[in-house]
Amino acid sequence: MTAESTSDGNPFDDPLPTQPQPEVAxxxxxxxxxxxxxxxxxxxxxxxxxxxxxxxxxxxxxxxxxxxxxxxxxxxxxxxxxxxxxxxxxxxxxxxxxxxxxxxxxxxxxxxxxxxxxxxxxxxxxxxxxxGASQRQKRIKVLINPFGGKGSAAKWYTQDIEPIFAAARCEVNVERTQYMGHARDLVAESLDPDAWDVIACCSGDGVPHEVFNGLARKKDAARALAQVAVVQLPCGTGNALSLNLYGSNSPSIAALGVVKGLRTPLDLVSITQGDTRSLSFLSQSVGIIAESDLGTENLRWMGSARFTYGFLIRLLGKTVYPCEIAVQLEDDQKSSIREAFRAEASKPLPSTLQRDLPPPDAGLPALRFGTVNDPLPQHWQLVPHDKIGNFYTGNMAYMSPDTPFFPGALPNDGCLDMVCIDGDIPRSTALKMLLSVEKGTFFEMPEVTYRKVSAYRIIPKQCVKRKEDGYISIDGERVPFEPFQAEVHRGLGTVLSRTGHMYEAHGLR
Incomplete structure (x- = not known):
């Protein structure tokens, strides 16, 4: 199932009327x-x-x-x-x-x-x-966050999304969230996975995070996460899920992507911190990325520019974020990471999307490497990083428009992409690195350490230059500045994508 494109490469444009069409039966x-x-x-x-x-x-x-x-x-x-x-x-x-x-x-x-x-x-x-292999007339449970972003989610749903679903003869039920965490509670307590094919979040990335964790709280968590696809109809300030699945943060184009989307297994990540276990679908960060995002909440009026502003302020200050890191390493060679990406990208669209569901009583998978409170796995080594400026792990390519931090990311390879960058590199190099993300040359820079990992533990340390706690971001949400451990569960979740196995990013082609 492919879309005809015009000479400018836009897959949604009508084909040029001058293009010859092949003879047909x-x-x-x-x-x-x-x-x-x-x-x-x-x-x-x-x-x-x-x-x-x-x-x-x-x-x-x-x-x-x-x-x-x-x-x-x-x-x-x-x-x-x-x-x-x-x-x-x-x-x-x-x-x-x-x-x-x-x-x-x-x-x-x-x-x-x-x-x-x-x-x-x-x-x-x-x-x-x-x-093609996409399900027709999907049953869609829509969750609208009326508070997120610019508060326009309800308007955008009515104007841009609902007409697409109606024209495609989808069965739709709409509910508005009423407080932070409502989507998690609603999904965990009252949503019947057998009644819906899709949970569509009219929101930023916060509500999908809640939905995945709501499904994880069910007794049949593994089955629910495999059975119900979680998607985003971008209506927030952070719309990474839609950018990666549909290549756009446009509500109407994302709605079309949901209608035509192919069921795609998605790696999910268990995060253990203190006595809690939660799921992450997008990213985890400690250092300049987390602080540039979470430390600029008072500048939301600046829109996406607030992140760049916060990043540059900390960049010019050569801020470092000392920590200790241990990893379950899968690949640290850029050449083989590129080869694996190209091999996956060369696969054709799936003709069928049959996926065996876990047993009805299957909960979350057991943790192979224990929790953050357990002794370090025997073959792991805790390595000090006293001058790290950015610790960033991603499950998807795009974190925001024009920022493909993780060009080697794949939906279902069982790995997180980990980027570590020292904070004391020359300012000119750091600025070049920032610009290289949008240009697509970030991966190649020698100052960028890029690894595929299936688990890790990080122990952040308080910087003596700062009186306040540092920032840790999980899927864009702040969590306590404490040690945490992450473990990837291959294909635990389900989303809808255009290809069934790739993100809408150029990546390492």
């Missing part, structure tokens, strides 16, 4: 009137209608501009639904109206009564092409 074409036909081409639905010229076409939000061409090509990825009612065929699709916005649009045609059987078979062919 006669049964792939459905005549819909004297001067119109619908044809299933290689990657697109081709609508040929001489009546397009000068005619205005309807969409859910009004009228589309009048057309001057007789052909419309709609990528199969953008087809939302098609159905036959009496003698009328209706096709709904997502039309891109700007770079970051898609809106449902539709075309209707009356067919000859003698063509009804053929039309029904043709519609099934269209939906097979449009959805």
């Amino acid at each position: 006669p049964e792939a074409t459905l005549a819909v009137g004297r001067n119109a036909s619908l044809t299933l081409a290689t990657d697109s639905l081709i609508i040929l209608d001489e009546g397009f010229v000068g005619r205005e076409t309807s969409n859910c939000c009004g009228l589309l501009p009048s057309r001057s061409k007789t052909t419309l090509a709609v990528p199969f990825f953008n087809i939302l639904w098609a159905e036959l009612s009496d003698w009328e065929i209706a096709i709904r699709y997502a039309r891109q109206v700007s770079k970051d916005v898609v809106r449902p649009a539709y075309v209707n045609y009356t067919i000859d009564k003698n063509d009804r059987v053929h039309a029904q078979a043709w519609i099934e062919q269209l939906l097979n092409r449009a959805y």
Whole structure:
């Protein structure tokens, strides 16, 4: 299932009308009137209608501009639904109206009564092409966080998301969160995993974190985490889950990604700290990244610029964050990390998405390496890092737009990507490093230590230069400045992605 793209590489644009379409078998074409036909081409639905010229076409939000061409090509990825009612065929699709916005649009045609059987078979062919291995008419539980980001989640859901779900004939139930932790409590206490295919979070990254941990509290945690896909409809200040799964922080494009998404196993990470165990899906950080994010909450009015501001202030001060680290190392060679990424990226889209569910009574997996309170595993070595400036581990490529800190990250390789950078490197090198993240050259810099690990323990130390506690961030949320241990559980969670096995990032290709 691939989307036709134009010369600028945008997968949501209509194909260029001048591109030649391959010849197709006669049964792939459905005549819909004297001067119109619908044809299933290689990657697109081709609508040929001489009546397009000068005619205005309807969409859910009004009228589309009048057309001057007789052909419309709609990528199969953008087809939302098609159905036959009496003698009328209706096709709904997502039309891109700007770079970051898609809106449902539709075309209707009356067919000859003698063509009804053929039309029904043709519609099934269209939906097979449009959805491939993706589930149709998903059952979606929507959780809206009315407090996150700019407080616009409810408006964006109504304006950008709900029309896409409705056009795709999804079954939807909406609930608003009322307090921090409500999504976790709701999912843990009252959500029936058998009733829903997807939990969609209209929020930033905080609500998906709560949902994963709510599923983890169920008696059948392993089964619930495998059965229900957790997705994000980006409506917060941090929208990393959507960026990685759909390549966008646009609510409407993410909604289309959910409708067409392929079930994808996702590694989840157990975090033990004190006497608690929680799950992380995104990242853990100690040092400049955590402090630049969590230490600038008073500057939220600056938007995403607050992170850059906080980063530069600490960068110029050559701030260090002493700690001790022990790891379960899987790979520390950049060449083999790149080779593994390229091998996974070369795999085709899955034709089926069958996944065996754990037994009904299966809870969270046992911890292979114990908790942070247990003695260090025998083969681990606790190494002092007195001059570390940034300790950052990621389960996904993007942490925010244009910042692919972890280009080697894969959804289901059983590893976290770990980056360690000294804090006393020259300021010019540090600035070059900051700029290299967006350029995609960060991985290659010799000052960047990049490793694949399946578990680790970190013991942060209080810096004598600071009176207040330092910052530790788990999925963007602050936790106590205390030792913690992380352990990866391969494929424990489930999300919906475009490919079924990769993030929407260029990565190490």
